[in-house]
Amino acid sequence: GAVVSQHPSWVICKSGTSVKIECRSLDFQATTMFWYRQFPKQSLMLMATSNEGSKATYEQGVEKDKFLINHASLTLSTLTVTSAHPEDSSFYICSVRLAGPSYEQYFGPGTRLTVT
């Protein structure tokens, strides 16, 4: 499998500020990365698909201007939560998919965001 890291593992920020979360593929080049959000005791909801060198594809209902995604290299994707509000508090998890026809996704450890 693939090794995926996220940074930070947890963050607390004040309402109105922005927070950046990094997702790194440590042992292979990931052309596609995914960002999920998971509220307590709920399932993983896909927010966007991040493709290296191109604009991210956002799922319906996800504000692209609020959740900025940058996939500048084959090993790094970032999610910036802009003007965060308490309702944005959640567990944000990235995953990577191996290049080619493989469907398998490997998840990062997640980032716990708390907005006060």
Added chain:
Amino acid sequence: GENVEQHPSTLSVQEGDSAVIKCTYSDSASNYFPWYKQELGKRPQLIIDIRSNVGEKKDQRIAVTLNKTAKHFSLHITETQPEDSAVYFCAASISPDKVIFGPGTSLSVIP
């Protein structure tokens, strides 16, 4: 779009017994069905997956069955152990870049 349902939402079994979790999906074009295990505060871990051209797959104590006609698939865990306690998610995918997760099943294995 694809919709995945999962039952039961919670499941409690005695250690050593079997556990079965069932999922249904709506899009007949789905062709990949992974199962993930997630411990509290941790990342989801892929435990087994099955493709639509296969009816059953087994890996030690874990097995998955797929009924394409009925559009449902199931996870079977035999000889359950306390460390099997976690939330299990089924998922369905029609393409490598679109995986839809079920709502999850919280499994508790009682020693």
